[in-house]
Amino acid sequence: MEKLICALWAPEGESRADYAERLKASLPPALRAAGATGIRLNLRDATVEPAAGLVQTWQQPQQDAAVQFWLPSSNAYFRGQIDGVLAEHSSRFAAWLVAESTIIPNKDHVPQAGSRTWGWSQASFISFRPDMSWDDAVAHWHSHHTRVAIDTQANFEYVQNVVVRALTPDAPAYDAFVEECFPLEAMTDAPVFFDAVGNDEKFAQNTKAMAESCAGFIDFSRIDIIPTSQFDFAHLDAK
Template sequence: MEKVMITLRSPAADDIWCTRLRTEVAPRLSELGVPGLSVNVRDAPVRDSLMTLTTLDPPVVAVVSVWTQQSYGADIRGAIDVLSAECDAVAAYLVTESVPLPPPVTEPGERTEGLANIALLRRPDDLDESTWRTRWQLSHTPVAIATQATFGYVQNTVVRPLTDGAPVIAAIVEELFPLAAVSDLHAFFGAADDADLTDRMQRMLASTESFGANRDIDTVPTSRYVMRSPFAAG
């Protein structure tokens, strides 16, 4: 089975659009017969997150993840066609998924608690792929978990883009935080006080600098909805 992640970009996506994407458009994607489907939308509970960073114009306003038997099959082509009609630009990527910290299990279509912060990472030109991957996955992962209030952590390494003109990115990361992290840095980092916050932020910054994730990055605050889990029993 393969995983494909599709970014949707638009200058504006209000709550009506976000609701329609998960309640009307997502069922159409499910009808394509995909084994797994999740929808992340930048909606009202998270839209104004303090940790938002944007380089793309228009910005990413949703990310749809699809599990499939063939990344080059009819279901993915169908999903891209459906989603292309809903925004200004879509980009699809075949990824390999690593899960250092599994997200909580939810009922189909139910909102996952908290803030699902999605980061689009780019590999700096001065780092070869092996060094970049080692610093990100082996060195940075334990630092990220130790210094933030993360309760779900999924890393998706981009294998290749599946759509023409897709922005070049090396990985897509999803981290789950308490909802209070939208407006409170102490809650985002799980800090007990200001001194603890400063320490955690400095450790996190030093770690992200080592593989270039302190620059040229998009972070998209979203609400996460798992419509169909590819790993559900039965």
């Protein structure tokens, strides 16, 4: 099995709120019928609008949603039906084959079938620093930054996805996709985000450690960080 991450752009004139509702209703069953499993949507709906200040932008226009799923093979020869479904649900889509690593599984707020997961999900499309080799960037990310991200944030889910290769010709040249889930309050309350409520010293230490660690491997001029609502459709696998 292979995992795919796909960025989706809404048709011109369709609001993100309307687009999110349409994707929820029709994209998961269409992808399942085309052979996908483990389907998850990350939608920029009204619930996450308060997190607008956390958005970081490279793509213009920026992606309006993301979908994650698994296929027996990502080979283009077998992917035609999947690509057709994605095309029908977007004005444009980009897809990547990734290798998933679950750092913090969501045990505290387990996703419910087809419903919005508690809290919110920060979906990060990341590029590595151009002055570093791929090996050195991954080494810093895995051997140093992972521990920092666990220790300095209130994330109750943390999944790293290394991009293996782009599957569509116009896909932005990201190196990784990261999903982290936080309490809703973390959208607007930085001490909540950095697990330092009521502790100014810890807040300063955590924000400094996180900023320095990110700078150790991320190219901030080529990243797209979007707040999303997570919807999990793994229950469709039984159908």
